[in-house]
Amino acid sequence: DAGITQSPRHKVTETGTPVTLRCHQTENHRYMYWYRQDPGHGLRLIHYSYGVKDTDKGEVSDGYSVSRSKTEDFLLTLESATSSQTSVYFCAISERTGGSSGNTIYFGEGSWLTVV
Amino acid sequence: GIQVEQSPPDLILQEGANSTLRCNFSDSVNNLQWFHQNPWGQLINLFYIPSGTKQNGRLSATTVATERYSLLYISSSQTTDSGVYFCAVGYTGANSKLTFGKGITLSVRP
Numbered sequence: 001d002a003g004i005t006q007s008p009r010h011k012v013t014e015t016g017t018p019v020t021l022r023c024h025q026t027e028n029h030r031y032m033y034w035y036r037q038d039p040g041h042g043l044r045l046i047h048y049s050y051g052v053k054d055t056d057k058g059e060v061s062d063g064y065s066v067s068r069s070k071t072e073d074f075l076l077t078l079e080s081a082t083s084s085q086t087s088v089y090f091c092a093i094s095e096r097t098g099g100s101s102g103n104t105i106y107f108g109e110g111s112w113l114t115v116v
Numbered sequence: 117g118i119q120v121e122q123s124p125p126d127l128i129l130q131e132g133a134n135s136t137l138r139c140n141f142s143d144s145v146n147n148l149q150w151f152h153q154n155p156w157g158q159l160i161n162l163f164y165i166p167s168g169t170k171q172n173g174r175l176s177a178t179t180v181a182t183e184r185y186s187l188l189y190i191s192s193s194q195t196t197d198s199g200v201y202f203c204a205v206g207y208t209g210a211n212s213k214l215t216f217g218k219g220i221t222l223s224v225r226p
Binding site: 041 | 161164215219
């Protein structure tokens with residue numbers, strides 16, 4: 001158990017409404033990530049964070065924003081949800097360590113978002 | 117960006133059979149990981165293996181970084197091995213992040 005909690009786990013929302021997904025970790029890891037998973041695309045990086053208030057864009061960041069005001073929480077916001085943002089969203093954490101485990105990444109259980 | 121190709125895209129095995137899953141990547145990376153996604157959607161990290169060989173029970177992985185490929189071996193497959201296997205590559209460092217392949221769907225039949 002990597003100590004990652006995502007909320008909500010399932011959500012249905014209407015087009016144009018704002019949505020925030022929360023990722024909470026108990027391991028005090030420095031790196032946190034948001035990925036989306038869609039059929040035929042695998043997992044694609046939306047945004048990531050390498051410390052409190054330090055974030056950067058991934059390959060599919062348009063329409064998404066993130067915030068990290070505390071080490072343990074990484075929030076993903078859809079300012080105005082669209083049907084193309086219907087997806088499964090995964091949060092992940094990692095920590096740079098020496099030795100054979102390196103930058104091992106651990107995933108949360110996913111958040112299923114449907115935009116209607 | 118880095119290109120990651122996994123093969124074969126789909127694989128069907130009889131329980132007890134062995135299999136090899138391949139991951140090719142386009143750049144010199146120092147971070148490579150294999151994941152298994154079970155039928156319930158849970159993603160489990162199998163190996164962190166930027167180079168060399170590791171084994172964990174019936175699973176083993178080998179990465180030849182100079183030739184830009186990695187192999188995941190599954191021996192004596194079980195139905196619980198079914199799911200999607202992802203290879204992800206990237207770099208360590210301040211902006212550490214991974215690029216995922218599209219996955220290999222494995223079905224193990226009893």
